[in-house]
Amino acid sequence: MTQTNFSLLNNIDTPLQIAGLSEPQLALLAAEVRRRIVDVVSHNGGHLAPSLGVVELTLALLATFNIDRDKLIWDVGHQSYAFKLLTGRADKFHTLRTFGGISGFPKIMESPYDHFGVGHSSTSVSAALGMALARDLAGLQHHVIAVIGDGAMTAGEAFEGLNLAGHMGKRLIVVLNDNEMSISSNVGALSRFLSSALSRRWVRQARKDVLGFLRAIPRIGQNLALYAMRGELSFKSFFTPGMLFEALRFTYIGPVDGHNTEELKRHLKMAAAVEDGPVLLHVRTQKGKGYAPAEANPAHYHGVGLFTPETGLPVSTTSKIPTFTETFGTTLLQLAERDEKIIAITAAMPEGTGTEFFKERFPERFVDTGICEQHAVTFAAGLAIQGRRPVVAIYSTFLQRAYDQIVHDVCLQNLPVTFCVDRAGLVGEDGATHHGSFDIAYLRHIPNMRILAPRDEDMLRHCLATALVSDGPCAVRYPRGSGYGVSITGEARLLPHGSGEILLEGVNVAVIALGNRAHPALEAARLVENELGFRPLVFDPVWIKPLPEKDLADIAGRFDKLLLVEEGVLAGGFSSAVLEFLNDNGLLGGLTVKRLGLPDGFVEHGTQMELREMLGLRSGGIARAITELARSPAVGK
Numbered sequence: 001m002t003q004t005n006f007s008l009l010n011n012i013d014t015p016l017q018i019a020g021l022s023e024p025q026l027a028l029l030a031a032e033v034r035r036r037i038v039d040v041v042s043h044n045g046g047h048l049a050p051s052l053g054v055v056e057l058t059l060a061l062l063a064t065f066n067i068d069r070d071k072l073i074w075d076v077g078h079q080s081y082a083f084k085l086l087t088g089r090a091d092k093f094h095t096l097r098t099f100g101g102i103s104g105f106p107k108i109m110e111s112p113y114d115h116f117g118v119g120h121s122s123t124s125v126s127a128a129l130g131m132a133l134a135r136d137l138a139g140l141q142h143h144v145i146a147v148i149g150d151g152a153m154t155a156g157e158a159f160e161g162l163n164l165a166g167h168m169g170k171r172l173i174v175v176l177n178d179n180e181m182s183i184s185s186n187v188g189a190l191s192r193f194l195s196s197a198l199s200r201r202w203v204r205q206a207r208k209d210v211l212g213f214l215r216a217i218p219r220i221g222q223n224l225a226l227y228a229m230r231g232e233l234s235f236k237s238f239f240t241p242g243m244l245f246e247a248l249r250f251t252y253i254g255p256v257d258g259h260n261t262e263e264l265k266r267h268l269k270m271a272a273a274v275e276d277g278p279v280l281l282h283v284r285t286q287k288g289k290g291y292a293p294a295e296a297n298p299a300h301y302h303g304v305g306l307f308t309p310e311t312g313l314p315v316s317t318t319s320k321i322p323t324f325t326e327t328f329g330t331t332l333l334q335l336a337e338r339d340e341k342i343i344a345i346t347a348a349m350p351e352g353t354g355t356e357f358f359k360e361r362f363p364e365r366f367v368d369t370g371i372c373e374q375h376a377v378t379f380a381a382g383l384a385i386q387g388r389r390p391v392v393a394i395y396s397t398f399l400q401r402a403y404d405q406i407v408h409d410v411c412l413q414n415l416p417v418t419f420c421v422d423r424a425g426l427v428g429e430d431g432a433t434h435h436g437s438f439d440i441a442y443l444r445h446i447p448n449m450r451i452l453a454p455r456d457e458d459m460l461r462h463c464l465a466t467a468l469v470s471d472g473p474c475a476v477r478y479p480r481g482s483g484y485g486v487s488i489t490g491e492a493r494l495l496p497h498g499s500g501e502i503l504l505e506g507v508n509v510a511v512i513a514l515g516n517r518a519h520p521a522l523e524a525a526r527l528v529e530n531e532l533g534f535r536p537l538v539f540d541p542v543w544i545k546p547l548p549e550k551d552l553a554d555i556a557g558r559f560d561k562l563l564l565v566e567e568g569v570l571a572g573g574f575s576s577a578v579l580e581f582l583n584d585n586g587l588l589g590g591l592t593v594k595r596l597g598l599p600d601g602f603v604e605h606g607t608q609m610e611l612r613e614m615l616g617l618r619s620g621g622i623a624r625a626i627t628e629l630a631r632s633p634a635v636g637k
Contacts, residue, residue: 008032015087018062026261030055034290036093037081042309044097045429046104049288049301051081053179057283058082060264065143071131073116075124075148077105087113097429099606105433119433121152121371125161125174132170143272145173151348154370165278166249172278173271179287245280254282259289321485324478325422327457329354331464331492332391333361341389345369347376353393353422373398377405384415389468395423396436403442411448414472424477425567426612431605437598441572443475444545450474451544453515457483465492479516481608500548506537509629510559514541514566514574517617521565524622536626544574547581556587561629563594565622570597592635594625
């Protein structure tokens with residue numbers, strides 16, 4: 001067992017085998033799992049620190065519960081890599097987050113052990129409670145366990161789930177993976193003792209018997225029982241961090257050392273023994289555990305690109321082109337230097353959205369709401385109604401969580417909130433849960449909303465400056481990754497309202513390419529000119545709403561073949577808006593229109609380049625579509 005060439009991990013055929021391992025074997029297996037995670041993530045990128053932090057917790061869960069029967073739900077899924085390795089996917093783990101490989105998140109189509117698909121935070125308690133009710137209605141007896149991190153616990157949905165779980169009193173286990181709260185060791189030891197004592201079945205039965213006896217005393221019994229309950233609650237809550245969970249009618253156990261498998265198993269068995277309501281097990285872990293660079297900087301290693309395992313240093317890239325996110329961050333800072341009304345808001349993503357620059361320069365004008373997108377949007381509405389210029393920087397996929405707040409609190413009141421919609425379009429390896437596929441479709445139909453789509457990093461500056469002087473809500477959508485290396489000079493200028501730009505004059509086919517697809521369309525036009533001898537027109541609409549109607553009408557009058565290109569869903573997206581305009585104004589007759597965009601389905605994970613190639617959204621695919629249009633018979637006007 002101690003030979004360096006022997007692999008415990010490779011000899012695990014089923015997760016049920018883990019229950020039979022000794023503590024020394026579990027320690028060896030934990031070390032091997034960590035090595036495998038670091039090795040694969042260094043080559044593929046991914047969520048490193050969260051998964052390293054829950055290796056022992058994963059082993060304890062699999063050793064305590066029968067995962068063939070009991071249901072385990074991971075919140076978000078950032079911490080699921082060890083679980084994937086130990087549930088029949090070790091031989092495929094090298095394909096993590098690669099095109100055609102296994103997902104970086106739990107996915108029900110991937111494994112029978114992934115009991116609920118996740119990717120967005122704070123859903124685990126609600127899903128687990130639904131599964132617990134379904135279990136009870138079916139007369140079954142298995143356990144349902146939700147593992148939620150302290151960051152995900154900040155979101156409203158998590159507390160909505162806890163509140164209903166306490167109200168319903170269903171048998172449910174919630175494991176709080178806490179790697180941020182500061183709880184001293186002596187208080188932790190005392191609270192573990194109290195939680196253990198108060199959670200044992202005989203103690204709970206004795207408590208019921210005593211309360212029943214007190215209530216039976218004539219006239220004063222009810223008051224005596226009430227005083228006893230208050231005393232128990234105040235005593236326990238004073239010494240433990242469980243007051244909130246006890247108030248929600250959960251039995252609270254913990255905190256427990258999340259890197260001690262023996263202690264974890266003992267407390268998980270204790271939680272499983274609670275039969276009369278939900279229980280919360282509070283586990284303390286260290287993000288990045290077992291890998292020194294991640295332990296030293298867990299925020300950086302939360303989600304990483306390629307790096308050298310021996311040093312933890314990122315693999316250098318030759319590109320010096322700033323990303324869209326970096327350009328947004330520096331431009332916002334420049335604009336805020338001149339306008340003290342600008343307030344930057346993000347939902348737990350200052351580094352990811354580029355607002356960390358703003359945070360450092362204007363800490364009093366920066367707000368991180370935590371994983372609370374709904375709150376962030378309504379909070380921004382409150383600022384706007386008092387004359388401030390809030391900028392809400394949130395990834396496209398996460399902003400959709402705040403749809404009602406965008407409609408009701410911002411657009412209905414026509415408030416000047418600027419939405420900076422990062423990661424719009426295909427994000428790559430994080431896959432279907434993270435692609436910014438739907439923002440055009442869920443924003444453009446809302447009254448009062450304006451939407452801009454910059455084609456490159458320079459245009460992003462102008463779009464942001466324009467949005468910040470809008471007299472109502474305005475969204476700027478831009479993609480993940482590097483820009484196009486265009487020259488950035490001078491001050492950001494204001495763009496004419498509802499007006500696009502012809503980037504290349506041409507004949508035969510007009511290509512209307514939105515946002516970051518404009519530059520590939522220009523390259524496609526050159527390919528077509530070399531192949532077919534004519535140059536198609538390339539038009540950048542700049543505005544999604546209001547549409548550049550005058551420009552579109554002019555193009556429809558000059559061309560009988562149109563190619564519409566966008567990196568968003570075609571259903572309800574930009575091209576749908578163009579078709580609606582052309583049809584409603586009698587301009588569609590005689591036109592042959594072809595559309596390129598995201599399909600009516602969820603796009604899986606892969607690199608951005610691979611996915612765009614697959615969907616025909618790179619220059620070669622756009623050139624093929626132009627060629628097909630050019631060779632198709634004209635409808636005639």
